[in-house]
Amino acid sequence: MKSYLKYLEDKAEGCNIPLLKAFKQAAVPTSTYYRTINLVSELRYETASKVLTAIEYLHKVNEMREHAKKVGLSKRKNISIRSKFKD
Numbered sequence: 001m002k003s004y005l006k007y008l009e010d011k012a013e014g015c016n017i018p019l020l021k022a023f024k025q026a027a028v029p030t031s032t033y034y035r036t037i038n039l040v041s042e043l044r045y046e047t048a049s050k051v052l053t054a055i056e057y058l059h060k061v062n063e064m065r066e067h068a069k070k071v072g073l074s075k076r077k078n079i080s081i082r083s084k085f086k087d
Helices: 004-015 019-025 030-037 045-071
Strands: none
Touching: 004 019, 004 045, 019 030, 019 045
8 A cells, every 4th residue: 555655756756746745735834745755644534635636736827828828829928827727
């Protein structure tokens, strides 16, 4: 059985998202990130769930940004990719 940390690392790597960035996006203290990767403490389910949601969100934002580049929306002024993003 995979630990929460291993699952999050695999998911973040597959989505090409730095795990620390996902922790910050999830509003989880960076101290929790460092304690977890240094195997000082284990992640709780709730924390891992928040980080997983953040990874998925950041991945969608990156996909939208890449799509916008392909269709040329990024050349227009005053367009925010995040403002177009809806859950």
